[in-house]
Amino acid sequence: MTTPTARGLHRPTLVIAVALFALAFITWRDASAMQIRATYGMGADAASYFVALFLALMGAGHLVAAFRWGDDPGPTDWKAVGWVALGLGSLIAALWFGAGFIIGSTLLFVFTARAFGRRAWLADLALGLILATGIFLLFNKLLTLSLPMGPVERLF
Amino acid sequence: MESLAFLMQGFGTALDPMNLAFAAIGVLLGTAVGVLPGIGPALTVALLLPITFKLDPGGSLIMFAGIYYGGMYGGSTTAILLNTPGESASVVTALEGNQMARRGRGGPALATAAIGSFVATLIATMGLAFFAPLLVKVAIQFGPWDYFGLMLIAFVTVSATFGSSPLRGLTSLAIGLWLGLIGIDQLTGQARLAFGVPNLLDGVEVTTLAVGLFAIGEALHVASRHLFNDEKPIAIKGSIWMSRQDWRRSWKPWLRGTAIGFPIGALPAGGAEIPTFLSYTTERKLAEKPEEFGQGAIEGVAGPEAANNASAAGTLVPLLTLGLPTSATAAVMLAGFQQYNLQPGPLLFVQHPDLVWGLVASLFIANVMLLVLNLPLVGLWVRLLKIPLPWLYAGILVFACMGTIAANPSVVELMMLVAFGVLGFIMRRYDYPIAPVVVGLILGPMADSALRRSLQMSLGDPMVLLQHPGSATMIGIAVFALLAPFVFKGLARFRQDED
Amino acid sequence: MTFFRSRLAAAWLIAAGAASFAPAAMAQDLELTIMAPAGAGGGWDSAARALQEVMMSTGNARSVQVVNVPGAGGTVGLAQFVQGAAGSPNQLLVGGITMVGAIITNKAPYDLTAVTPLARLTGDPLVVVVPASSPYQTMSDLMEGIKGDVERTIWAGGSAGGADHMLSALITQAAGADPAKVNYVAYSGGGEALAAMLGGQVTAGISGYGEWQGQIESGDLRALAISYPEAIEGIEAQPLKAQGIDIELVNWRGIFAGPGISDEDKATLEQAIAKTVESPEWQDLLKARGWSDYYAPSDEFTAFIASESERVTSILTSIGLAE
Structure with a gap:
């Protein structure tokens, strides 16, 4: 459905990268504000840090991709x-x-x-x-x- | 073989013409309500349960079995025809099923789903009848570390649903995992990412996410394109029945799906979704024409649908033998059993063999009835696609919103549904796969709790995951499945270089 | 004179009749909506639906509808109820001890003083069990074990901060160990915890007696004690109190009306509930579901909630779930 366009800065991909970074930041902030600690093993914040890192990596991937390829979503009504x-x-x-x-x-x-x-x-x-x-x-x-x-x- | 005698006696009761009629009504009602997007089997059974109370115990048990299977089956119909799965277990069915429907092969897709469900349920119900007490002994040995191993395997296999770009697939998965964080953490009672909104404390409802992403997202997407590529109602090409080739390609996936679905469904925390992912990946790996996957491969419908229904029968194993409801549907069913003064548990098979075998016989009858009623209906369902697009999508949106409001009458929930719809629209627009989001939401919290329970029991020692043979094996399989493609690719390149 | 007197007598009769029959007649006209602040299939949902069934079958209400508002241990439903049912003569809410805990841990905007308690309905004992293969034979064995190694005494039970968790903390404290150190593994419900118990992955478990009754009777689990204040007919395990451990914790459920309802409406509702609870239908239903009658009228229930809130706060503070 989508057709690749010429090289250059691809705006939507860049926006998604920024959104992913923002999401990662929010998650990291939320995790660091957690007060209840697990008595044994890992706390509830561990998964949050993991997901924050994952999102940040994806954001970085999009940042790179934004300069390499882009899709034109076609006409929209x-x-x-x-x-x-x-x-x-x-x-x-x-x-x-x-x-x-x-x-x-x-x-x-x-x-x-x-x-x-x-x-x-x-x-x-x-x-x-x-x-x-x-x-x-x-x-x-x-x-x-x-x-x-x-x-x-x-x-x- | 005392159990066989009881089973025969059960069939004697169930085959009474009046009871057959109850089974038929149950299946029809269950299918009719289950087919609505947003209304999964749990809500279907909860809604229809009171109707069965008005009958005598035998009749009501039979109608109840019919409603259960009807509701389970109904969810796949809209997934295939309209790309709007009514529940999370049909998400995978939508992947290939809807592609088939788009190519005018909605009839065979529905047929393979129906017959696959029948075969899977038949085998799984037999498994339930004869192996339940044995199976449950194995199932309870499954510790949190083993669940974590299973989750890892499931995570690795998800990549099969990624489509063309790994970056986009992983991003979808990350979003799903992020959504899975929202709400109160089960182990500590700590709220994550709830931002003080009480409605978020219970987390994101999988059904709301699936219906929002698929039904609402699809409607928005189609609306945005409609003007330019004027999609006509899809014509039905060829027969609406399965061809010889369809049969040949379907029977093995049915059996494999059953083999995957039943044991995982029998695990106290197995669920119906993981078997569908695993089955999809397996079929994709084993298919003669793997390139057809994503373009409407019939194996991708046959396998997951069989797995879904086999796991539904598997759910009855812990329910009947331990009194342990492992899904929302099973929890509602437990309430149903209690109405008949039937307390599921280890003594049930000993104390009330007549009722247990009566139920098993009812399940058999309901299963046959489902096939008998639904195969002729395939022709009717396919005609759903002939409804003019404006009305079709208007109807889908009304039903999707209604389902969400019915399950949880709150404006916040409806707003979440719409927000997920917008997310689904954006993802479709920029070609991100949808299924990994749902997968992330389901698997993320399960893997999180399994890992942390393991570490809590070992007082923080991560070696616990490798000390148990079950979990060590499964983690090994997951690592192998993750690395194998790279290794083989590397080997192939190496050989190429040698040539 | 006789004429007048008989007229007077008749008037008295009518007045007396009206006084005694009017509330009953009004109760029969009740069209109620009961909010179950949980999803279909849960404890509050089944309590609400049980009440619906019996109120209608005994004629104490003409129609009863159940609305499910799931979320956050009932606090989402509670907040919606406080706002939507203020002054309403026909809206009810089901709640219980879990809600008391959830209000504290979730820092909910409203607590149970915001609604009008009508009656306490049921109270189920919690049971302390060990797997059949466990070396612990009695409650004092278990207490000894806790004292010896609180870390490796692993508990399984329902959600964090729920009644099961609280009881494990109380027992740990009574054994002379630090309740903040209790190694409690929370599961989504008694069912999943049961699998962990049977699989021998944990030391001891806590759940509602009814949920594990089958396994206790079949001998797969050994019940060491129940948390009810006195012994219950048909349950072999003895109360903690009878075993010299001064702990009682009952998983109670009650019914509430909206904030600020008139005394008249309150009396009507109270009476309808009281009559329902007294009916043989209700008693039969309790027996069928394995619930224990724990009825208390409005005044007693109100005082009870106040003392429970205080107690729950102190327990949760000792575990570290509340400040």
């Missing part, structure tokens, strides 16, 4: 990614503010369908609502598993 993100965000917001599972899932359905190029909002809205309500009824009523409640859920 950021709008579509945005729509999916909006859908996921809506579900999180719906649960956060107590709008409930059905409203949240319906929005997720509609926005994701939009991301893939659908524009029939009303049809998708109806379909999403039916799907979400069906799931809710199945789980809450038949399997007594409580999905988050909101105004719509209280109607049942």
Whole structure:
């Protein structure tokens, strides 16, 4: 899917290298702040130091690689990614503010369908609502598993 | 051969038409719920268990067996067709299975998974019936040092899932190990990388990670490309059934997967994931066309699926003989047994032989029922791919989020799911393999505890790892497997130079 | 006059009837949600589901739902409950001694004084065992061994800082050794620890009696003592106290309501729970699950929690898990 590009500084690889170093640093800091020591053998910090070292090595590897090769991820439809993100965000917001599972899932359905190029909002809205309500009824009523409640859920 | 008499009696009960119907309902329900991404077998059994309480003990036990196997099997369907494994044990299945589905061979992939599960379960259930008390004696001798040796072997074999670039593969693994650090350390009670967030104290849920990376990451990735290479719903090429060649290539992986899965599943801390990794690596090494791996090799579905299901039956060994639940699913099942006033433990086989053999017979029946019901369904499942992409991915996202909320109704968990989805998207975009992250998360904490338990018992002396023959052997194998490729490469080069 | 009197009498009757029947009628109308601050399959989850089953079958509540909020020894569920169930007449929380420990070790934002204790329900004895092949025959043999070499007396049990760990520290202390030196290997639960016991990798083990009952009865494990204050029918092992070791530790579980609920609601809930616990259905269930009845009403339970919190803090401090 990816095609190698010309030599030169490859930005994404460099960013990943920096991210790996940052992660290694956080892990090392966290390990050195641990207070509870193991009475015998190794403490909980040993694994953290190991992983921090591992991450730092990988960061170094990426740093070298950033100057040697790079892949071009190809064209990206950021709008579509945005729509999916909006859908996921809506579900999180719906649960956060107590709008409930059905409203949240319906929005997720509609926005994701939009991301893939659908524009029939009303049809998708109806379909999403039916799907979400069906799931809710199945789980809450038949399997007594409580999905988050909101105004719509209280109607049942 | 008293046990055989009991087994026959058990079959007598299980073959009653009414009980057969219960088995069928159980398998259907288990498959239907298990097929949803994000809902693994543990949650499936927990959700459906109350339904079985309403029946008489015999019928409910049979339905229960059906739900268990149905839930185990259901997870592989979405892994193969949609690249969204519902649980960690199906992650490996997704590797080759989804590649097959993308090439229009979803039917054979599902079929080899179903038949492989059947074969593995059949053999493993027989193993359970006749060797459980013996097997468990060996299993409890497994000390923390031995587990550490096993983990090392598993770590080395993970490299098989790395894809083209070792740097990217190792980076994925490192990220998985890092995620594995998060939460309270089991041995000291010390929190690692929790940053004061209480929801992080229990660590990262493997299912959340797997569903986020695979289901959500995949949806984001496909959305980002959709405009440019307008992926059409995948056409089904050729027969949806297995060809002669598929059979020929599948039967050995089934048996090898079973041989790997059952004993490891029987270990008190073996689990279902490690056998799937080991089986995948084995098949890749033994395949006639190893270059097909990563492009949809049927062996890569047949082996791990058999291993997964054999280990599920293996889990029942410590559960029935010791009363020791070794997986979340087994813990839920233990609660189920207690409902029938059945206390699993060393005396179970002596005190309630009728119930034990009744259960074993039920497992056999449920297994057959699973095959009978699911093979015809393969055609139906494959049609899932005919759903228009917008609705298909919208549906996947709704189900994936629902599964996570159902297991843990918290917004923080949902945010983690989405964050892992973004991670999965970035990794796909820059061609990093996904599976090693899940592997790191599972193996990291296990290896950490095994090593530290060993050192705690030896008061800090690392020689403990080499003093026990089991662990010394396994560490030796791991080191050999790690170094062998380099050595052989070096030898080959050496010979080339001589020529 | 007689007319008036009979009217008065009738009014009294109605009033008395209302007074005595109203709470019962209200209890039957209860629609409850019980939060189990753990995942499916764990101890709190099964306690919550057991209560759900019996409250509904005895008619002490019309409907009961169980919600699982797993995390950090129950403290995630507790925090969510304190915020979400304030003043609510129909939300309950299951908790126990592990939560008391987790609150301290995790430095949780809320402790059990933030919620309203309704009743203590069950209390399971912990059992101290050694493998059948162990040279230790009695509790005093084990104590002697601890005194001789505390480092090489390796314990196996549940999670670090849990009830099992606490009991090992108490016993080590009673043996005259430093509890900070206890070599306790934590496992994810009684199950994995059991495998280590049977494999002979550790010296002694601690778990809930019920979890290891099968192995004790089959002779694979030798039970040396239980941590319950008095002997229990059907359990051969004698209490530590009866063996001259002044230690008791009970793995109790109780039920709580939200913060700041009205006295009326509290009384209704208390009564519904009390009636459930008295029912033969509950007693049968306890027997089936191998749980011990440890019921205490709200007031007694509240005082109990205060003393347990203090005790747990001092034990955890002695192990080095709390300051």
